[in-house]
Amino acid sequence: MEKILVFGHKSPDTDSIAASIAMAYLQNKLGKAVEPRRLGNINKETEYVLNHFKIGAPELLSSVNEDNEVILVDHNEAAQCVDGIEKAHIRMVVDHHTMDFKASEPLYYYAEPVGCTCTVLYKLFNDNNVVIPADVAGLMLSAIISDTLLFKSPTCTEKDQKVAEDLAKIANVDINTYGLAMLKAGTDLSSFSEEELVNLDGKQFTLADKVKAKISQVNTADIDEVMARKGKIESAMNKDIDSLDLELNVFLITDIINSNSQVIVLGSKADIVEKAYSVTLEDNTAFLPGIVSRKKQVVPVLTANC
């Protein structure tokens, strides 16, 4: 057997990268040969985070096979995981999402309904009496800020906030100053093509076991700036519908300052979104006040309306 590989979901966000690095560090301290990997390009926010704490990005991983032992963080569904995962030996999962998971071997699985994988990992460091170094603490703090939009997302729990405060002390950063700079770094979408925008943080789901869907999200400080590119974004979304055989393709443009989203919806089942939020799509788009969390305010609501 080779080294055990730990990785988050495809289209990795800051939590997927930070949790992979932190989990590898923890397992190394516990005497296990574990290495972090990433399943896609580093986004701008994560790039800012890695630069700030002077930590290198994990190596890219394109597929696994029956020779691989793996640890999943920040996801559990095969659709969001690396190619070949059905052949690999999954030894551990640490996560905070809804579940659609199969494993033919018993494994360690630990999930809590909190805002961020790194909040769950913080408990594992403590349970195992492993000290978190300042740079890893900075990464984990960044993941919590990212996933909870600086504690404003409805997914944020008291535990996330408390853990973030502890981590900020270890990393020696001011949460608000650092957090806003980090989130802002993540909203610079100008250099991305529309094809890239719909894949920056795009996840596939089979909603209610039947509707093949993709739900992508970008964060911005200016919804209008993104909506100015609506035509080309729709073209990219339509390409995905064809190539991935989607019935529903949802693109969320989330205003992280004011905590609202504009949504672009395409696909034969677009009416699910209209029903779910009691809105009428005009020219394929609608404004969703207060909606910022794909996990808590989009996936379950669409699932219930399939």
Added chain:
Amino acid sequence: MEKILVFGHKSPDTDSIAASIAMAYLQNKLGKAVEPRRLGNINKETEYVLNHFKIGAPELLSSVNEDNEVILVDHNEAAQCVDGIEKAHIRMVVDHHTMDFKASEPLYYYAEPVGCTCTVLYKLFNDNNVVIPADVAGLMLSAIISDTLLFKSPTCTEKDQKVAEDLAKIANVDINTYGLAMLKAGTDLSSFSEEELVNLDGKQFTLADKVKAKISQVNTADIDEVMARKGKIESAMNKDIDSLDLELNVFLITDIINSNSQVIVLGSKADIVEKAYSVTLEDNTAFLPGIVSRKKQVVPVLTANC
């Protein structure tokens, strides 16, 4: 919302009952209104255990609905769970099995690859600084003895043995004397009809996502005594094949003293068992030396040969 209900799998064994009672006790101490339930009749071994430690059996639960909040212990697959589980709100799962699990709301999920759910629960008591009373410790010890066949099953880990020793001190019992008496109480199959035998500890699986199977197990100190009833057992198995639309029906008769099993196999896909263990079924039966664990030596091996 009503009280949160905690229960193990259908055809409950000692671990499913003990873990439900122990988990309800733990959650009550943590200030949550949780009550244990059972999904079927108490088997003879569990009856012996409950009598020994003077604890009443949980109430029977036949179905749940969208008003129920539930905690699952000792199982996760819907096929082994209570009717209506797809409508209920699953808040926690504590388990030690392979996984085939979906949840549309994030939840607390904790599983370890150990021999018994009560070994996992022991850690949760410690993590939460909740003292285990002697009678609950006796139940949890019994579950470990039952699931590991007094530490002889290949599913048994060092952790199971260590936790059992700790629990035996709290419960003030001699593990070997008590354990053998308890296992023997569970092997008295004389009062059961053949229909009952195939359901005492019968679990349904969809192997490798395609083969509809049922794998039942009885423990005995005398395989011949059970094989004397082979004809009627096969009739009961054939009834299940018709009513449950099974392609494979496996009945394991496990000699818990010598750690072997005799297997009776029916169904259109019976050849999976022949392939999996390199045996030839003669008159639908074969001897499987060293095979005692459905979870570790049967389910994964059959899955790999589907």
